Amino acid sequence: MPGCTSALMNTSRETMIRSIPGRIRVAIGDAWRLLLKAGPGRVQLWFIALLIGIAAGGAAVLFRLGIDLLQSTLYGTDDPRLLHSFAETLPWYLILAIPICGGLIVGLILEKYTDDNRAKSVAEVIEGAALHNGRVETREGLASAAASLITLGTGGSTGREGPVVHLAAVISSWVSARIKADGITGRDLMGCAVAAAVSASFNAPIAGALFALEVILRHFAVHAFAPIVIASVAGTVISRLTFGDVTEFMLIDEGILAFYVELPAFLILGLLSGLVAVVMMGAIFLAEDIGTSFVTRIRLPRFLRPAVAGLMLGCLALMFPHIIGVGYETTSAALTGQLLWHEAVIFCILKVVAVAITMAGRMGGGIFSPSLMVGALLGLAFGLISTAIFPNVSGSETIYALAGMGAVAAAVLGAPISTTLIVFELTGDWQTGLAVMVAVSMSTAVASRLVDRSFFLTQLERRNIHLSQGPQAYLLALFRVGNVMRPLDDTQGAPEDAIWEAIEEGIWIDPNATLETALPKFENTARPFLPVLSVGDEGKPPKIHGTLFHVDALRAYNRALAATAEEEHS
Numbered sequence: 001m002p003g004c005t006s007a008l009m010n011t012s013r014e015t016m017i018r019s020i021p022g023r024i025r026v027a028i029g030d031a032w033r034l035l036l037k038a039g040p041g042r043v044q045l046w047f048i049a050l051l052i053g054i055a056a057g058g059a060a061v062l063f064r065l066g067i068d069l070l071q072s073t074l075y076g077t078d079d080p081r082l083l084h085s086f087a088e089t090l091p092w093y094l095i096l097a098i099p100i101c102g103g104l105i106v107g108l109i110l111e112k113y114t115d116d117n118r119a120k121s122v123a124e125v126i127e128g129a130a131l132h133n134g135r136v137e138t139r140e141g142l143a144s145a146a147a148s149l150i151t152l153g154t155g156g157s158t159g160r161e162g163p164v165v166h167l168a169a170v171i172s173s174w175v176s177a178r179i180k181a182d183g184i185t186g187r188d189l190m191g192c193a194v195a196a197a198v199s200a201s202f203n204a205p206i207a208g209a210l211f212a213l214e215v216i217l218r219h220f221a222v223h224a225f226a227p228i229v230i231a232s233v234a235g236t237v238i239s240r241l242t243f244g245d246v247t248e249f250m251l252i253d254e255g256i257l258a259f260y261v262e263l264p265a266f267l268i269l270g271l272l273s274g275l276v277a278v279v280m281m282g283a284i285f286l287a288e289d290i291g292t293s294f295v296t297r298i299r300l301p302r303f304l305r306p307a308v309a310g311l312m313l314g315c316l317a318l319m320f321p322h323i324i325g326v327g328y329e330t331t332s333a334a335l336t337g338q339l340l341w342h343e344a345v346i347f348c349i350l351k352v353v354a355v356a357i358t359m360a361g362r363m364g365g366g367i368f369s370p371s372l373m374v375g376a377l378l379g380l381a382f383g384l385i386s387t388a389i390f391p392n393v394s395g396s397e398t399i400y401a402l403a404g405m406g407a408v409a410a411a412v413l414g415a416p417i418s419t420t421l422i423v424f425e426l427t428g429d430w431q432t433g434l435a436v437m438v439a440v441s442m443s444t445a446v447a448s449r450l451v452d453r454s455f456f457l458t459q460l461e462r463r464n465i466h467l468s469q470g471p472q473a474y475l476l477a478l479f480r481v482g483n484v485m486r487p488l489d490d491t492q493g494a495p496e497d498a499i500w501e502a503i504e505e506g507i508w509i510d511p512n513a514t515l516e517t518a519l520p521k522f523e524n525t526a527r528p529f530l531p532v533l534s535v536g537d538e539g540k541p542p543k544i545h546g547t548l549f550h551v552d553a554l555r556a557y558n559r560a561l562a563a564t565a566e567e568e569h570s
Contacts, residue, residue, distance in 0.1 A: 006127025045188065052189060053173060053196035053234030056168035060200035061242045063149060063164050071325065074098050084329055087321035095155075095321065096314035103310030106147040106363050107303035115142030117302045119151075119364030120144040120213070121162035123456040125169045125194065130467050130474060134176055134186025141170035148364030151306075155313060157354035158365020165216075165366070168197035171215035184567050188224045191217045195228045196235030203246070204425035205236040206291065210418040215456070241407025265386050266403055266435045269379060270442025273407030276378055277443060278450045280352050280371065281412060281458065285363040289361035309361020316354060322347050323354035327373040328557040334376035335405070335427065337398045341384045348377035362368050367455055371412040372405050372426075379404020379439075399432050411447035414454025416440045417431040467515055471564045476557060481518055482511035484556050485532045485546040494547040497529045503544075508533040513546050515553050522550045 040252040068080045075098070077086040087095060110117045120140055148163035170194035176186040193552030209232040213220050295305055316323055322330045331349055333339050339347070355370045373382040383400025402423065410419035418438050424433065452458040452468035460466075466473045487492045502508065508531040509518055519528055533546040 009074055021385075026270035036564050042354075044315065045185065045226050046230055047229045048175065048179070048189065048311035049192040050234055052172055052192045053231030054238060055171050056193040056196035056231065057200035059167050059171060060164045060197045061238055063145065063167065064160060064201065065242075066149050066327075066557060067152045068159060070149070074153055074154060080325070082329055083325050084323075084327075087324055091214065092318055095317050097313075098154040099310035099314045099317070100307055101116075101310070102150050102156065102447040103306035103308070103361065103363055104304070107306040108361065109143050109147045109150075110306070111303035114140045117305070118136055118146045118362050119163070120166045121364075121366060121456075122147075122165050123459040125166055125190065125216055126172070126218075126456055126467060127460060128466055129187050129190055130218075130471075131465075131478060131548045133183035134181070134188070134190040135173040136166065136169045138170050138174060139347035140284075141166055141173075144364060145170075148366075151358070151363040151365050152325060153311070155317060156363045156365055157312075157313060157323045157325070157327070157351065157358045157370065158266050158363070158367070159326055159369025159372075160366060161198065161368045162163035162366025163364060164197045164201050165194050184223075187217055187567075191224055191228045195232035198235075198390075198422075199232045200235035200239040200523070202426055203239050203243070204424060206233045207418050207425050208232040208235060209423035213414045213455075214418045215242070215413060221568050222570055223570045232564060235383060241413055247320050262457060263435070265390075266438040268444050269382050269400060270439035271446055272382065273375060273404055273439060273495055274411045274443035274446030275409045277371065277447045278372065278410035280355070280374060280408070281288075281451055283356040284359050284367075284455075285458070285462065291360040292364075301461075305396050306361045306363045309363055312355060312357050312361075316350065316357070317486060318553030320350050325352055326369045327351065328369070331373045331376045331405070333400055334380045334401045337380065337396070337401070339380060341381055343438060344377045344381040345386070347443075348374055348381065351377070367412055368409060371409040372423075375405040375408030376401045377404075387530065402427060402432060403435045403439040406436045407443035409439040410442040411457045413458065414444065414448060415445045418425060473562060475560045475564065476516040477514045478509070479553075479556050480500050481509055481513045481515070481532055481548050482545065483513065484515065484552050486552065487546040487549040488544060490546065494529045494531075494549075498549060499544065502527065502529075502531050503533060503542075508532070509548060510534055518548055518553055519557075522553070 032082065071077065071080040071083055075083060075087060075090065075094075077083055079086075086466065106119075107117070112118060114120075119143070120136070124136055128134060145163050145167040148158075148160070151158065152160055152163075157252075169190050172189040174184075174188050175181075180187075181189060194216050195208045195212035197208075198211045201204045202208070209225075209229050212228050212232070217224060220224050287422055291305065291309075295299070295302070300308070313323070330339075330351075334344060351370060355374075357366070358365060379401040380397060382404060385396030386400065387397050406423035407421055409423070410416045413419055420433075421435055423436055448454075448475050452461045454468075457468040466477070507521070507525050507527065509521060511532050511534055518530060528551070529547045529549045532548055533542050
C-alpha cells in the first residue's frame with residue numbers, strides 16, 4: 001500500500017510538471033488575446049516600448065553599417081568617415097559613375113514600389129502621427145529605406161536620420177496593426193520608435209526622446225514620456241554596444257566664452273543662421289519645382305530623375321568631393337577650426353547646392369546632417385571674422401562653429417529644444433551651452449516667421465496638408481461629409497423641398513468632401529444644412545445621400561478638439 005501511494009504521488013508530480021509548459025502557453029495566449037481585445041495597459045505599453053526601442057535601434061545601426069559597407073565597397077575606402085579625402089585620389093570616371101548608377105537604381109526602386117516616386121522621410125511620419133493614428137505605409141517605407149541607403153552609399157548629399165526615422169515608424173506601424181492599437185497608443189508607439197532610432201543614430205538618448213515629442217508628436221504629454229524614454233535608452237544601448245560610447249564629433253579644446261561681452265555676437269550669428277536656413281530650405285523647394293518642370297517639359301521617364309541628379313552630383317564632386325555623402329569629415333574640420341575662411345564659405349554654398357540637387361532628384365535621405373554641416377561652416381566663417389575684429393574679447397572661433405551648427409539645424413527642423421541637446425550630445429561639450437542656446441533661439445524665431453515653422457511642415461503645406469497651424473487647422477480634414485451627414489430617412493433630417501431648393505441654387509456638397517470644405521460653405525451661405533449630393537456619370541441623374549447640418553459638423557469638430565486636448569494634457 002505505501003508503494004502504491006508513492007507511485008501515485010510520483011505520477012501526480014510528473015503530470016503537474018508536464019502541465020506547467022502547457023499552463024504557461026495558455027497564460028501567454030490569454031494575455032495576447034486580452035491585449036488584442038482591450039489594447040495594451042500602461043505596464044504592457046512600457047514593455048512593448050522596450051521591444052520597439054530595441055528593434056528601431058537595431059534598424060538604425062544596421063542602416064548605418066549598410067551605408068558604411070556600401071561606401072567602403074564602391075569607393076574602396078577603409079574609413080567611410082574620411083570619404084571625401086579618399087575620393088580625391090580616385091579616377092574621375094568613378095566619381096562620376098557611382099552616383100549616376102546609384103541614382104538609376106534608386107529611380108527603379110521608387111518607380112516600382114511608390115506611387116509618387118518619392119522617398120519617404122520625416123514629413124510622412126509627422127503626417128502619420130497627426131492624420132493616420134500613428135501609422136505609415138509599410139511597402140513604401142521599406143522601399144524608401146532601401147533607396148535612401150543606396151543614395152547615401154553612392155555619394156548622395158543628404159543625411160541618414162530621415163530614412164531611419166521613417167524606417168522606425170514602419171516598425172511601430174507594424175506593431176500597432178498587430179495589437180490593433182488606437183490612435184493614442186499608435187502615436188505613442190511611433191514616438192517610441194522614432195526616439196530609439198534618433199538615439200541610436202547619434203548616441204543621443206536625451207535628444208532622441210525630446211525629438212520624438214517635439215517634432216513627431218508635437219506635444220509633451222506625460223503619458224507618452226515614460227515609454228518614449230524607455231525606447232530611447234534601449235536604442236542608445238544598442239548603438240553603444242555596436243560603436244562604443246563615443247561622441248559623433250571630437251572637439252580639440254574646450255570653448256572659452258567671454259560671457260556677457262560676447263553674447264551679442266551669438267545673437268547676430270543666430271539671426272544669420274536663421275536666414276541661411278531659410279535660404280537652404282528655399283533652395284531645396286525651388287530645385288524641386290525646377291526639376292518637376294524640367295521632367296515634365298522634356299517628358300523624361302520618372303525613374304531617370306534620380307540618375308540625372310546623380311550626374312549633376314558627380315560633376316560637382318569632381319572638383320569638390322566634400323559634398324559626397326553625409327559630410328561628417330568636413331563638419332568635424334569646421335568644429336576643430338581646420339578650415340580657412342574662404343574654404344568654409346565655399347563649402348557652405350556648395351553643400352546647399354548639393355543637398356538641393358539630391359532632394360530635387362528625389363534620391364532620398366534626410367536634411368538634419370546637411371544642416372549640421374552648413375551650420376558648422378557658417379559658424380566657423382562668422383567666428384573667424386568676429387575673433388579677428390575683436391580679438392581681446394572673443395573666445396575660440398570653434399565656439400561659433402558649434403553654435404552655428406545648432407542654430408541652422410534647429411531652424412530647419414523647427415525643434416530648438418531637441419536640436420540644442422543633440423548638438424551637446426554629438427560633441428560632448430556642455431560648457432558653451434549659453435552661446436548655443438542664444439544662437440538657436442534667435443535662428444528659430446527668424447526662420448519660423450519665414451517658413452511654415454519647419455522644413456517638414458513646409459513640405460506638407462506644399463502638398464496641401466495643413467499641419468503647421470496645429471489641430472484646429474488639420475482636424476477638419478479627418479472627417480468625411482458622408483460620415484457626419486444625416487441620411488435621407490433620418491426623421492431629424494431636412495425637408496425634401498428645402499433640399500431641392502438648395503440644390504437648385506447650386507448649394508450642395510459631395511459626400512467624399514471633408515469638413516474642411518464644408519464649414520466655409522456654411523459661412524458663405526448662412527444655411528443650417530447642406531444637401532449631400534454625388535454627381536453621376538454623363539447621362540445619369542445625381543444622387544442625394546442626405547444632409548449635413550452645421551451643428552453636426554461643429555459637434556464632430558469640437559469632439560475631435562476635446563479628444564486632442566485630452567491626449568496632449570494627459
